Amino acid sequence: MHDVSPYTWDACAEWIDLCASLGLPQLDLFVIPRHEGGPSEKGAGLPVEFVRRLRELHSSGYPLWIHGWTHNGPRGDAEFSGMDPVRVVDRARRALLDWKEAELPEPHGFCPPCWKMPSAALPGLFKLGFRHVDLRFGVARPGTMEWSPALSTWGGRGPFSRLWDRTLPFQKRLLAPFRPRVALHPQDLMAGPARRSMEKVLATLL
């Protein structure tokens, strides 16, 4: 589940409960350390109560990932889009500092927002200590790549996103031989066609 933050927490909690009640494996939670406030407000994105819930989930088997720093860059939601690798690694380092300051358990890995990032940033992310980097077509580890396409909700509200989300069950069938991962975006799951499509996708996973 992408975009886990205090902003999206209600929808996240609902889907965590739903997936658990369906007997699906524990979701990987992709947490944005400063979704609120941005770089100027230190610690704003990881308030104590939120951190406590994340720790509880982690201790019951939910892997925690760092999902960008603010999820917001010069070109909108795709924080690292068009950014040079040095700046990407610097922002990932700051995200990790926030994470450690909040005393969260060691992250399982890193996922760039919208999966957009210059590939030249990968070695720098590994040097920071991230053992996994989640990308659209697989998970990178130092020296290796596990290929697995991501089946994802669009992450928006426009007509294209609605159309895309309606095709999710079809995409699921199409990608089945490639062992796809399913990416949930909590903002999309509160109501409407994306939610109905994801319910269908979840049904095919049971």
Ligand SMILES: [Zn+2]
């Ligand atoms: Zn995201």
